[in-house]
Amino acid sequence: MIKNISNLGDAALYCDFGTEVNKEINRNVINYFNNLRYSNFLGITNITPSYNKLVISFDLKLTSFAKLKKQVENLELKKNNNSKNNLIKIPVCCAEEFALDIKRLQKLLKINEAKIYETFFSKNYYCYMTGFIAGMPFLGDMDKSLFAKRLETPRVKVPKNSIGITEQFCNIYTFESPGGWNIIGKTPVDIFDNKKNTEPNLINPGDTISFYPISKLEYEKKYE
Amino acid sequence: MKKNMNKNYFEVLRPGINSTFQDNGRNNFYHIGIPFSGAMDNRNFLLANTISNNEINNPVIEFAYQGPKLKYIGENIFINVTGDVNFKIIRKNKNLEFSCYENIILENNDCLDILSTNRSVYGYLSIGGTFEIDYYLNSCSTNTKAKIGANSGEKLKKGQIIHLKNIKKILPKNKIEYLNSKIENIRIIKGPHFDYFSKDAIVSFFSDEFNVTKLSDRMGIRLKGPKISNIKNTNIKSEGLVKGVIQITADGDPIIMLSDHGTIGGYPKIGVVISADYDKLVQIPPGSKIKFKEINLKDAETIFKLYEMETQNLISNIK
Numbered sequence: 001m002i003k004n005i006s007n008l009g010d011a012a013l014y015c016d017f018g019t020e021v022n023k024e025i026n027r028n029v030i031n032y033f034n035n036l037r038y039s040n041f042l043g044i045t046n047i048t049p050s051y052n053k054l055v056i057s058f059d060l061k062l063t064s065f066a067k068l069k070k071q072v073e074n075l076e077l078k079k080n081n082n083s084k085n086n087l088i089k090i091p092v093c094c095a096e097e098f099a100l101d102i103k104r105l106q107k108l109l110k111i112n113e114a115k116i117y118e119t120f121f122s123k124n125y126y127c128y129m130t131g132f133i134a135g136m137p138f139l140g141d142m143d144k145s146l147f148a149k150r151l152e153t154p155r156v157k158v159p160k161n162s163i164g165i166t167e168q169f170c171n172i173y174t175f176e177s178p179g180g181w182n183i184i185g186k187t188p189v190d191i192f193d194n195k196k197n198t199e200p201n202l203i204n205p206g207d208t209i210s211f212y213p214i215s216k217l218e219y220e221k222k223y224e
Numbered sequence: 225m226k227k228n229m230n231k232n233y234f235e236v237l238r239p240g241i242n243s244t245f246q247d248n249g250r251n252n253f254y255h256i257g258i259p260f261s262g263a264m265d266n267r268n269f270l271l272a273n274t275i276s277n278n279e280i281n282n283p284v285i286e287f288a289y290q291g292p293k294l295k296y297i298g299e300n301i302f303i304n305v306t307g308d309v310n311f312k313i314i315r316k317n318k319n320l321e322f323s324c325y326e327n328i329i330l331e332n333n334d335c336l337d338i339l340s341t342n343r344s345v346y347g348y349l350s351i352g353g354t355f356e357i358d359y360y361l362n363s364c365s366t367n368t369k370a371k372i373g374a375n376s377g378e379k380l381k382k383g384q385i386i387h388l389k390n391i392k393k394i395l396p397k398n399k400i401e402y403l404n405s406k407i408e409n410i411r412i413i414k415g416p417h418f419d420y421f422s423k424d425a426i427v428s429f430f431s432d433e434f435n436v437t438k439l440s441d442r443m444g445i446r447l448k449g450p451k452i453s454n455i456k457n458t459n460i461k462s463e464g465l466v467k468g469v470i471q472i473t474a475d476g477d478p479i480i481m482l483s484d485h486g487t488i489g490g491y492p493k494i495g496v497v498i499s500a501d502y503d504k505l506v507q508i509p510p511g512s513k514i515k516f517k518e519i520n521l522k523d524a525e526t527i528f529k530l531y532e533m534e535t536q537n538l539i540s541n542i543k
Contacts, residue, residue, distance in 0.1 A: 009496025010524040012466045046254035048464030055464030131257035131487035134370040194372050201256040
């Protein structure tokens, strides 16, 4: 449930669901998000779910903080309202040229490469949120043995479609972008398709992701 | 290609520094990482379309600092420029000067040269008609980071052709008397992480000046000034951002999020710029100094109503 609603400036609500990062709190956030999307409350311009917060921005010409806050507080929640929590399988090629930080990780975690990948591929990951750059999914939780710090100096350019890990999370760089996560491979699948006019993003908050390894040959085939 | 598509068009002789197609922006895609985008200065965008008697959300060309130089081929067309902008029309080797905020006729073979914005950043070019451009997720707004919107998500490029359609044969002069006023004091509302900063830091945040740096664009304005020291944590668990949010980076420098901002961020938010000051904030060029002033939500809402009334007054006083 929402612990507190405050204003973020004069045209947004800042809904606080707690301070921890876990699936239970995040499912709550996403449940509110899904319900609000179909609520037709006047003036909402954007709803942004994250680990444990929900930011609702609105058009100040159409509504106000006080009005919208009351509506959100009185919102009747329907469970799993229109949310389809998919299981999505993402192929990953771990060839040396794509696994930019695997050597660093072996040293840092004191585990060999094979074990790192075995552990990484053995788990399913939950999508807490998407964003920062278009379509980028924030996935968790990693096995504790793979918790690794960010790079000391972030890369200026992380190649598009790279798979990165840091602390309890992993993600997929949907565009070439600056970034400091440890890169362990690359997928041939476009997670954000800017040619698609409906649902351009493959992964939505609440979805479950499983990664599976593919060879360089398979990677090149999928790329064609 | 259809024949009529070639009838009226601009040829881009010089694209300018950051010229993009913009409209009101796209709603409801923050959750997949797509920012609002849209015209940076809402009022000048609205005035441009009003003078052209266009739909409020009609696409315009937004430019920053130096605008485009466009050669026009076609039947007579009405155009207008809004903002604080220096521009001329070159007609048969003669330079013709015009003012912003009024309809001007552009003739076949004219060259529209948008030279510069004066002590400001953004200006707008609207036509009595429509640009033939692509829409993406209900908006034409170009977002060059996600490569979406009109012009394949790119800035205008040298040599490209912009086709026009629905050209209006007759338009009144529609002159608006408007002076773009400047602000140095940006009014803000306290953010959710106000208590992450030391008392001294808060005092200096509201009393010292900050420099607008060159690292400012449609995504955000980076400021340099006194370091705002953090007493709790320089990072938070990433969460949603909105236009006008002021984040303090780990280095202690403020960044103000603007229309193309990343949708989530992991720096503490010290405050949020009030909606009524947003249009003026985006027009502050690098090299300027600004100061922050705290106000409460109620006052911010009242000031926004006044700002809206002022905009409506400008529109109803069209001559």
